[in-house]
Amino acid sequence: MTKWKPHYDLKKAKKLVASDNYILVKAAFVTAVTLNFNLARIKDALLNIEQTDFSKSEEDWHIKGHWQDAYKTCYEGYRLYVKWKIIEKNGRQVPIYLIYFIRSKQEKRNLSRKLTHF
Numbered sequence: 613m614t615k616w617k618p619h620y621d622l623k624k625a626k627k628l629v630a631s632d633n634y635i636l637v638k639a640a641f642v643t644a645v646t647l648n649f650n651l652a653r654i655k656d657a658l659l660n661i662e663q664t665d666f667s668k669s670e671e672d673w674h675i676k677g678h679w680q681d682a683y684k685t686c687y688e689g690y691r692l693y694v695k696w697k698i699i700e701k702n703g704r705q706v707p708i709y710l711i712y713f714i715r716s717k718q719e720k721r722n723l724s725r726k727l728t729h730f
């Protein structure tokens with residue numbers, strides 16, 4: 613199921629990121645590192661996401677009832693596709709980020725195929 617308004621409050625997610633209270637999935641971290649993004653640049657990219665970057669909200673394919681918000685944004689010349697959700701972990705809310713870096717039309721086509729496996 614897809615909806616066209618955010619499921620989560622972006623301001624709340626950014627507040628959690630600002631306080632280093634977030635999780636970056638391994639695949640996103642590996643992709644970022646290959647492009648010379650360190651943790652500070654990853655965090656800055658997440659904090660620079662704007663509400664106008666919102667793309668869609670989708671129900672998690674693995675966990676029914678959980679939603680993931682998707683944003684398409686740019687950071688330092690990279691087109692980013694950022695997908696995230698907020699979960700409860702040890703009694704507190706934590707956003708989990710899945711980040712994809714898109715540099716070319718071919719990568720965008722490949723990404724479209726990969727995203728069907730989320």
